[in-house]
Amino acid sequence: MLEGMRIIEFEGLGPAPFASMLLADLGAEVITIHRAIPADTPGNASHNLLDRGKRSIVLNLKSSEDVKIVKSLLSTADGLIEGMRPGVMERLGLGPETVLQDNPHLVYGRMTGWGQEGPLAKDAGHDLNYIGRAGALWYASNPGAPPFTPPTLVGDIGGGALYLVVGILSAFLGVKNGGKGCVVDAAIVDGAAHMMSLLLSLRSSGGLKTERGQSTLDGPHWSRCYAAKGGGYMSVQCIEPKFYTTFLKCLGLEEDAQFLLQFEKSLWSELSARLAGVFATKSVAEWDEIFTGTDACVAPVLSPDASGEDPHIAARGIWFKSQGHLQARLAPRFSGWNPKLSAAIPFKDGDRESILSELKIER
Numbered sequence: 431m432l433e434g435m436r437i438i439e440f441e442g443l444g445p446a447p448f449a450s451m452l453l454a455d456l457g458a459e460v461i462t463i464h465r466a467i468p469a470d471t472p473g474n475a476s477h478n479l480l481d482r483g484k485r486s487i488v489l490n491l492k493s494s495e496d497v498k499i500v501k502s503l504l505s506t507a508d509g510l511i512e513g514m515r516p517g518v519m520e521r522l523g524l525g526p527e528t529v530l531q532d533n534p535h536l537v538y539g540r541m542t543g544w545g546q547e548g549p550l551a552k553d554a555g556h557d558l559n560y561i562g563r564a565g566a567l568w569y570a571s572n573p574g575a576p577p578f579t580p581p582t583l584v585g586d587i588g589g590g591a592l593y594l595v596v597g598i599l600s601a602f603l604g605v606k607n608g609g610k611g612c613v614v615d616a617a618i619v620d621g622a623a624h625m626m627s628l629l630l631s632l633r634s635s636g637g638l639k640t641e642r643g644q645s646t647l648d649g650p651h652w653s654r655c656y657a658a659k660g661g662g663y664m665s666v667q668c669i670e671p672k673f674y675t676t677f678l679k680c681l682g683l684e685e686d687a688q689f690l691l692q693f694e695k696s697l698w699s700e701l702s703a704r705l706a707g708v709f710a711t712k713s714v715a716e717w718d719e720i721f722t723g724t725d726a727c728v729a730p731v732l733s734p735d736a737s738g739e740d741p742h743i744a745a746r747g748i749w750f751k752s753q754g755h756l757q758a759r760l761a762p763r764f765s766g767w768n769p770k771l772s773a774a775i776p777f778k779d780g781d782r783e784s785i786l787s788e789l790k791i792e793r
Contacts, residue, residue: 438504445618537602543617589625650698658716668728
């Protein structure tokens with residue numbers, strides 16, 4: 431889908447390399463500039479799953495000779511992705527003003543937690559901090575409990591990487607339509623807050639309250655997970671009355687006077703406790719057999735490895751293994767195009783010779 435587009439990525443953590451991986455999955459040529467780090471540095475792996483489908487060259491951004499190589503690469507590029515703290519690229523002589531002057535059609539993608547501007551712009555932080563301050567962590571708990579630490583999908587990926595990709599693709603369209611390149615300021619706090627729009631839309635119908643445990647997504651007995659017999663969990667979220675009715679029938683509770691009062695908030699805590707007892711009587715496999723094929727909106731909570739063995743997930747070929755790594759296939763899917771499932775994960779600096787040869791640089 432993005433064949434012919436070249437993106438230069440500066441090695442970073444989390445959302446930036448994920449964003450560039452997604453663009454590589456979509457067919458863009460992504461060249462990652464890896465940092466020159468001693469091989470014995472802790473955590474310095476020779477290759478990274480998020481580099482799949484990319485090319486790699488190791489350069490020292492503090493070396494004037496290597497910066498010349500970087501600039502040569504950028505002169506051939508359609509996009510740039512960096513996840514440094516604000517001001518770092520400028521100090522390296524690779525800030526937007528310099529780079530866009532050399533390549534006016536370049537889309538300069540910047541990935542940070544707090545954004546390029548603001549009182550916290552240069553402060554350190556992580557996913558939990560960003561979504562906490564942005565309001566996206568508020569409902570991540572059962573009533574009366576502190577918010578738990580959700581997977582970094584909420585901030586790093588949802589509020590960060592995916593918004594960066596949307597921004598870059600939008601800017602690409604702008605350039606294609608005759609516009610100039612621009613800077614894409616993708617901040618996790620911005621994206622995480624923007625994702626709250628769906629929940630905030632429930633306010634108009636009274637479905638969202640500021641107090642935790644009083645809203646239709648974080649308080650009811652029909653919107654949470656329950657432990658099953660022998661370990662494992664089942665997820666329940668039968669919001670609409672017709673699905674809730676099916677849920678009760680599957681459990682043999684369709685005539686229970688209390689359970690029939692689906693939206694009676696005073697009963698939610700008691701009914702949650704009752705359902706915990708019910709789900710503890712059968713295993714995940716037994717419950718899955720009962721609910722599969724119904725509209726009860728109940729599903730097992732699976733690990734990534736177990737997910738690959740699920741009949742539906744397996745039928746769609748979502749998970750696969752390549753080079754010893756469990757990986758997920760590209761999403762979304764496109765008619766008439768089947769991307770490679772086994773895009774190679776390059777070794778750091780593995781493409782140095784070919785990249786320098788293309789640039790006609792002898793080293």
